[in-house]
Amino acid sequence: MRVLNKVALVSGGGRGIGAAITKTLASEGAKVVIGDVLEDAGQKTAREITQSGGECIFVRLDVTKESDWATLVDKTVSHFGYINVLVNNAGITARGLVEEITEEDWSRVMEVNVKGCFLGTKACIPQMRAVGGGSIINISSGAAIAPQPNTSGAYSASKGAIRIFTKSTAIQYAVDNIRCNSVHPGPVETDMLNLDRQGDSELAEMKARVPLGRFGSPQDIGYGVLYLASDESSFVTGSELVIDGGRTAQ
Numbered sequence: 001m002r003v004l005n006k007v008a009l010v011s012g013g014g015r016g017i018g019a020a021i022t023k024t025l026a027s028e029g030a031k032v033v034i035g036d037v038l039e040d041a042g043q044k045t046a047r048e049i050t051q052s053g054g055e056c057i058f059v060r061l062d063v064t065k066e067s068d069w070a071t072l073v074d075k076t077v078s079h080f081g082y083i084n085v086l087v088n089n090a091g092i093t094a095r096g097l098v099e100e101i102t103e104e105d106w107s108r109v110m111e112v113n114v115k116g117c118f119l120g121t122k123a124c125i126p127q128m129r130a131v132g133g134g135s136i137i138n139i140s141s142g143a144a145i146a147p148q149p150n151t152s153g154a155y156s157a158s159k160g161a162i163r164i165f166t167k168s169t170a171i172q173y174a175v176d177n178i179r180c181n182s183v184h185p186g187p188v189e190t191d192m193l194n195l196d197r198q199g200d201s202e203l204a205e206m207k208a209r210v211p212l213g214r215f216g217s218p219q220d221i222g223y224g225v226l227y228l229a230s231d232e233s234s235f236v237t238g239s240e241l242v243i244d245g246g247r248t249a250q
């Protein structure tokens, strides 16, 4: 059991990559709290975990609302006692070239992806400090390192902000034994990938740019997060874990 008795919050844990992260952590002994705006998906994932013997609860969370984070932290502490892992996974995208992105879309992407990550981090640091440390894992993207031609500029900019916010958090809170790392998935088969692309030819083009010749699975990302959540990575902070089949190595 690689994360036995850790208590982990996963934002956007109801479906996709977040659900795989939640299940992977629970299968290795963590008690997990899913925070998501999608209540049905969040409840369903939590139920699947408890039915297979894990410990998991769902709490409704809009990552852009500081009061929701306060409620999530309170409920987690009253249910499981403490928090020592936070996975800032919730994210959205907006399609389009720079001239096509609306001001509203730009702001919404920044709100959810960047402000959501900031508010989650801010809400959990006092809890982690109180138990002698913790691990914060921010799901950025390969787009923060090298965007694809058709990747939305708003999305890439938001993921770049998460990348550097991660390093800033890492150096500010190392003194409290709180580690903070970013994960950079390449294209992963989820609803987001399908929504973000138009048609099979665009997907085929994306796949052709991956040296390993396939899209990632949500589980591929879950395994990386498991390592960063566990004490196996106790000397790892401020780092970037790229899980992209080699796409950004080219």
Ligand SMILES: NC(=O)c1ccc[n+]([C@@H]2O[C@H](COP(=O)([O-])OP(=O)(O)OC[C@H]3O[C@@H](n4cnc5c(N)ncnc54)[C@H](O)[C@@H]3O)[C@@H](O)[C@H]2O)c1
Pocket: 011, 012, 013, 014, 015, 016, 017, 018, 035, 036, 037, 038, 041, 061, 062, 063, 064, 089, 090, 091, 092, 112, 139, 140, 141, 142, 184, 185, 186, 187, 188, 189, 190, 191, 192, 193
């Ligand atoms: N799928 C990919 O190819 C890919 C690649 C790189 C990075 N990522 C990142 O991985 C993360 C997960 O993406 P995914 O592919 O699983 O997408 P997804 O759309 O399947 O899941 C995103 C989750 O975030 C939740 N969410 C959205 N807005 C929220 C809000 N305001 N408050 C709380 N929860 C909210 C959604 O309800 C959903 O459960 C995202 O941060 C995404 O940017 C995905």
